[in-house]
Amino acid sequence: MTVKSNRISARGPNLAAVPPWGPADARSAGLFSDEERARLAVLATIVRLQKGRTIYREGQNADAVFVIITGVVKTYKATAAGGHHIAAFLYPDDVFGLSEAGKYTNSAQALTLVTTYRLPISALKPLLSRDSDIEFHVICKLCHELREAQRHAFVISRRRALSKVAMFLQMIERHENFSVSGTDEIYLPMSRSDIGEYLALSLEAVSRSFSKLAALGLIAMRDKRHVKILDRVQFDKVI
Amino acid sequence: MTVKSNRISARGPNLAAVPPWGPADARSAGLFSDEERARLAVLATIVRLQKGRTIYREGQNADAVFVIITGVVKTYKATAAGGHHIAAFLYPDDVFGLSEAGKYTNSAQALTLVTTYRLPISALKPLLSRDSDIEFHVICKLCHELREAQRHAFVISRRRALSKVAMFLQMIERHENFSVSGTDEIYLPMSRSDIGEYLALSLEAVSRSFSKLAALGLIAMRDKRHVKILDRVQFDKVI
DNA sequence: CGTTTAATTGAGGAAAGTCAAGTGAAGTGG
DNA sequence: CCACTTCACTTGACTTTCCTCAATTAAACG
16 A cells, blocks of 8 residues: 555554644644553544545534544535535544534545544543643644645635646645655545546546646656656746 | 624633534534633733734744634735735634744735734743633634635635625625624625635626626625625525 | 446537726815 | 716626536456
């Protein structure tokens, strides 16, 4: 499997984020201490999910949040026209299971084989109200996800499909560089259709954009799911 | 002034949000108790900002967060092409001043005359690490803003301009119903151009959409900034 | 190895963007 | 108080871009 974490995952849930007020090194880091992870681990059960498996559906009672250990998850909403809009792709050390008034606001599905910690809300709430340090780190993570959601909206708002796809590759690259190391190749665990639903483009437009980026010599595609940015300078100009 | 809050604002900062795990009444509520507001008030200074005033710029050192007492604020990012993308419109009891690695991620500007609490990060961090209740409510607010940002992306992803504008009116209406009461008229404190930059539409497309909604008899425009939804059933079908 | 699903590529049409002209309201100064 | 300026908005004509539909190719799976 291409997406993996090199951590020892038995220690307990962790959250990766660029701290909002932290040092200016702008690098994503694990927020929780070993001690904090251990306290969270007591509440958590480890859940393994097959690729393609739906984890929960929009509107369902939200009784737990999830923290990814390995794999990639997408969260999405159904549209009135029968389509889908993908809200986010979640990677190891990301949290998902956002709710409003006790109901999940999105549906969630595993894009790869996924391992997660499952944290019941009923157990999490009392822990949070006792443990100020954990709470603070949750705040940092939420700030991170908020920025990420704003970035998503920013990317969608671009007019040209080529810009959207290029910015998308940058986002994924940044996300993967924090967890996977060693290679400059970007792995795409999602389909062209998923990318389209994330970027508000038809899957054909996504495909054409990849082809065009390749034709321009800006990227190389080993296969449909492995992309490498060849000319960083020119690539950044597309955006 | 059309946008105002009926609260006594001397009590201290407050945050409005639909609680993620709260009761299923799905109504926005003030999160802080009077006691909590008082504790925050000690750190805060009240700042008054003229309409059009830039509060901070993207990339500037983030030394404070702001909580709105009265008025409306927009946060935005400059685009490579020299335009702007508006990330959010913020109303009373909303927080803004989101940062990454110590730098503001957006610029912020007052759309009306604005009164805010200014909370220095340096004072806020120690308070948060001591006060678990306030911290929990901050988490609730961040969840709320995260959902709002995801909703924004969802709206932008619509293909037809008419849908985008209709959904935008719904969002503003929901936001205003929580603070202003009594009237079913929607007040728009932002320009057509602002709406365009929020929805990823040209201002002409926004204008045309308003005209079309009016021509279809779905809305009535007392003037450019006061809209009323006439036929709710048909209006919802546009979306 | 054949079947099914995902991805690419092409042609035509719909939608919004851009450019440009015109309208209207608000504020300014004589 | 009224002409004048200015800015925001509207409306129209034309262009660009992407969506839709369709055919083809490539890859994954049993």
